[in-house]
Amino acid sequence: MITSQLENYLSGNLYDNTANYYDYDNRDIIKDDLEFYVEYANKTKGTILELASGTGRVSLYMAEQTKRQLECIELSEKMVNRFKLKLQTTHQHLQNKINIKIGDMADFNFGQKFEFIMIPWRALQYLPEQELAKKCLNCVYRHLENNGVFVFDIFKPRKYDENWLGQESISYDVEAEGKRIIRSTVNHYADTTKKKIQYKSRYKIIEGGRETMIEDLLTYKYYDHKEIVEIVQSLGFRIIAEYGYYDKREIKDGDEMIFVCSK
Numbered sequence: 001m002i003t004s005q006l007e008n009y010l011s012g013n014l015y016d017n018t019a020n021y022y023d024y025d026n027r028d029i030i031k032d033d034l035e036f037y038v039e040y041a042n043k044t045k046g047t048i049l050e051l052a053s054g055t056g057r058v059s060l061y062m063a064e065q066t067k068r069q070l071e072c073i074e075l076s077e078k079m080v081n082r083f084k085l086k087l088q089t090t091h092q093h094l095q096n097k098i099n100i101k102i103g104d105m106a107d108f109n110f111g112q113k114f115e116f117i118m119i120p121w122r123a124l125q126y127l128p129e130q131e132l133a134k135k136c137l138n139c140v141y142r143h144l145e146n147n148g149v150f151v152f153d154i155f156k157p158r159k160y161d162e163n164w165l166g167q168e169s170i171s172y173d174v175e176a177e178g179k180r181i182i183r184s185t186v187n188h189y190a191d192t193t194k195k196k197i198q199y200k201s202r203y204k205i206i207e208g209g210r211e212t213m214i215e216d217l218l219t220y221k222y223y224d225h226k227e228i229v230e231i232v233q234s235l236g237f238r239i240i241a242e243y244g245y246y247d248k249r250e251i252k253d254g255d256e257m258i259f260v261c262s263k
């Protein structure tokens with residue numbers, strides 16, 4: 001077990017330094033989930049709710065494919081600014097389909113219910129305490145119609161030991177707009193009792209022969225399968241399907257834990 005103080009989770013988890021680079025990610029994992037969410041949304045009707053919508057990666061695709069209205073909630077002003085910029089430039093035709101609210105996914109009230117609610121790309125784990133995740137899931141429960149569907153995904157925990165600590169892995173290396181952008185993760189801290197990890201999300205940007213580096217420290221709460229199932233069920237949800245990846249492989253065979261829930 002590694003122990004030390006968790007630090008400064010909030011600004012890191014809101015991408016205070018790196019929001020402008022979020023959308024350069026070209027990995028399969030952030031494309032593979034899009035059709036999965038559309039498929040489940042298509043089993044429902046009415047306005048869709050996305051929590052922690054970021055720069056609109058999923059919402060924009062969803063609005064395009066389903067032609068439905070979306071309500072989005074996101075706490076990071078910087079991510080919301082990116083999202084709004086896309087609605088004003090590349091996605092103008094979706095402006096009247098999407099409403100974005102700055103707010104906390106653990107404490108929100110839309111005063112309406114939804115047939116489809118989603119928390120894509122591990123965002124629930126950005127709430128660094130289990131109690132906050134429960135508050136969030138409770139809000140989801142209150143906002144879900146009786147015939148509604150709720151989908152979220154979290155990652156499957158790995159072994160967080162001395163070998164894990166300090167490791168740097170390149171996530172992607174892309175060229176865009178005259179810049180080379182190399183994104184890596186640097187494992188920073190693990191508390192295997194509280195089940196939290198931190199890594200630095202690092203961007204090296206090379207432009208005109210000059211290199212700059214920016215980072216955010218991301219803090220994740222992680223859950224094993226039994227734990228998250230107990231939490232979800234204790235709040236009244238029924239798990240109607242669970243998968244290990246967006247291609248619907250069995251949960252034991254994938255790195256993700258994707259849950260499709262009803263009331």
Ligand SMILES: C[S@@+](CC[C@H](N)C(=O)[O-])C[C@H]1O[C@@H](n2cnc3c(N)ncnc32)[C@H](O)[C@@H]1O
Binds near residue numbers: 014055106123126
């Ligand atoms: C991994 S990103 C996912 C963004 C988007 N859903 C996607 O799939 O691309 C996690 C998002 O959670 C947001 N976030 C972190 N804590 C939050 C909170 N308490 N309430 C709402 N959003 C939050 C971050 O700002 C970030 O945009």
